[in-house]
Amino acid sequence: MTVESARGASVFWRWWTAGTISAVGSAVGAVALPLTALTIVDASPFEMGMIVAASYVAWIVIGLPAGVMVQRLPMRRVQISADLARAAAVISIPLAWWLDCLTVAQLVIVALVISFANVIFDVANSTFLPSIVSKEQLQSRNSLTSGTHATTQLGGPSIGGLIVQLLGAVPTLLVDAVSYLVSALFLRTLPERRAEAPDRWPPVRAMIREGWRFVVHHPVMGPCMWAATAANTVCGAQHALYALYLVRELHAAPGLVGLLLAADGVGTLIGAALTSRITARLGTARALIVAGFVSLAGALVVPLGTGWEAFVAFAAGNVVFSAGVVVLSVVTRTYRQMASPPELLPRVMATVRFVSWGAIPIGGLIAGVIAGVVSSRVTLMTFVVAAACIPLVLLASPIRHLRDLSDYPQGD
Secondary structure: HHHHHHHHHHHHHHHHHHHHHHHHHHHHHHHHHHHHHHHOOOOOHHHHHHHHHHHOHHHHHHHHHHHHHHOOOOHHHHHHHHHHHHHHHHHHHHHHHHHOOOHHHHHHHHHHHHHHHHHHHHHHHHHHHHHOOHHHHHHHHHHHHHHHHHHHHHHHHHHHHHHEEEEEEHHHHHHHHHHHHHHHHHOOOOOOOOOOOOOOOHHHHHHHHHHHHEEEEEEOHHHHHHHHHHHHHHHHHHHHHHHHHHHOOOOOHHHHHHHOOOOOHHHHHHHHHHHHHHHHHHOOHHHHHHHHHHHHHHHHEEEEEEEOHHHHHHHHHHHHHHHHHHHHHHHHHHHHHHHHHOOOOOHHHHHHHHHHOHHHHHHHHHHHHHOOOOHHHHHHHHHHHHHHHHHHHHHHOOOHHHOOOOHOOOOO
């Protein structure tokens, strides 16, 4: 290994460590926040939907401009600022609880702050990776990142559920806040990466429009984005209803809730571990279609059964759904990073996330409204229709004729 490659590897592993520590805290917080809403402020199904919607609504509000902002600003400083903002927002919840003034409104506001910080951080983070690894390493590094995320999703909810049972939901959120601070410290050790700036930047709207048109009119990226949008609509409903479904319909204890939510991490880990093997055997395009049908099957199984069978169905369906979605995510993200012109990459990533991640709060809000009328179980069954759109969108595109996504001529 040359000195230059050793330095590159060191940069990657520091970048990876920062993200991993932050992800562990976030996974713990993903259990503690809904349990805080349910057990401390007695949130209704609609309020749970509001909290989930607030957690992702920033993708709708600033998702498109985020790509331009990241392209114009130093990426390392952007990520550090986002970490500090998230830490401050989370810390405010224990402070308000200790002062006996915690409300649903504050939880929504905290979710909003985290949401806006997440948008900037994620666009910068996904743009930073291709600048520190070679194209040949992108899929393996993306798989590693997804696998790491899976591990944190596997261990984080279980740990979070245990800590909640021992200390309570609100004090557990401090773990999430500390993780953001540690992540910021690691990010400070990375070299600054700034896109080469022209003498004069084009108007913001023109830059946004250019990225939007590139993605929407691309015969491969466009359908992949809409398939991801369908998947994230289902994810939004799941985020809004899973804790509600487990606690109020299946009467699961906090420890069991954390254990069952960790099934998502198991599925993500399996999908991340098998993605390279699956794509090598089937091809990236065919793997996407198979992953779409796998995701559909998982969403269908999640709300089935009663008693202990319901717990088994929830865990199994969650594993299957997550495994399918992570294959979809890794393959499409790698393709975007490789096929996008470097000067367009931040705007491409922002456009895709604006559309696909913007579907998460919409799915959460719709699920919250429906669950206020019918049960959480019936609502989860309703969203199987959205899950069916994942493979159908891919089958309706040129992707169905390809073995690999890269087989499609780039100029067409």
